[in-house]
Amino acid sequence: MTGQGLQAHSAPTASEALDLLERGIEADRLITVFGQCRVEYEGRAASSLEAGNRLTVLKPDGTILVHTDTGQQPVNWQPPGCTHESRLEGGQLVVESHRSNPDEQLLVTFERVDQVVVYDGSGESDVTVMGTEADLRDRILDRPELVEAGFEPRATERETSAGAVDIYGTDSDDNAVAVELKRRRVGPDAVSQLNRYVEALESDLHAGRTVRGILVAPSVTDRAHNLLERRGLEFVSLSPDPE
Secondary structure (H helix, E strand, O other): OEEOOEEEEEOOOHHHHHHHHHHHHHOOOEEEEEEEEEEEEEOOOEEEEEEEEEEEEEOOOOOEEEEOOOOOOOOEEEOOOOEEEEEEEOOEEEEEEEEEOOEEEEEEEEEEEEEEEEEOOOOOOOOOOOOOHHHHHHHHHHOHHHOOOOOEEEEEEEEEOOEEEEEEEEOOOOOEEEEEEOOOOEOHHHHHHHHHHHHHHHHHOOOOOOEEEEEEEOOEOHHHHHHHHHHOOEEEEOOOOOO
């Protein structure tokens, strides 16, 4: 669902929710995530909350608030100046807020995501839906050469110790290839996610097997591009919808 100044996704997959969060965090947007989650705090004291339905609010100034469905005060929070990050762990969406002085960390792990909303306070939204990751996957499965000549998909959602690789395949030299799909412009988090998959595959496969990592998305930020180069990973510009 789209509207002026916001982009909302009801009942997204963990991967789709991560995609929205990465985009929203990179663009300094106000973001809300509602679903069943566990909460852990590490810092001057330690605390945790078992799974329950909660609303998490991430603000561009670094504030994070975790609310239940009762009362006006958050049950957990971090002040302005924190760094927001998101990732997948074991197929579940993890939102992390960290600050260094004092050293504190708030982890919100979603067992189920019911809705993600990304707001644009300017009244104009550049976070738009142009297709899904499933559409992007299907394009590549139908035409593997869109990744590169000689690419041969072998499996989708190939499990590794770091999570599931969107598309696992081989290249024309029989090297293993991990392909990470993103339907929108992405930042460094997507590169780090791909790098974890490559490292996991290097451990899982036979010793000496070369593993390449290819990020497929419409575009990447400058920081993501630089990180791809430093990690020896590759990028292919491709959108979910055919031109």
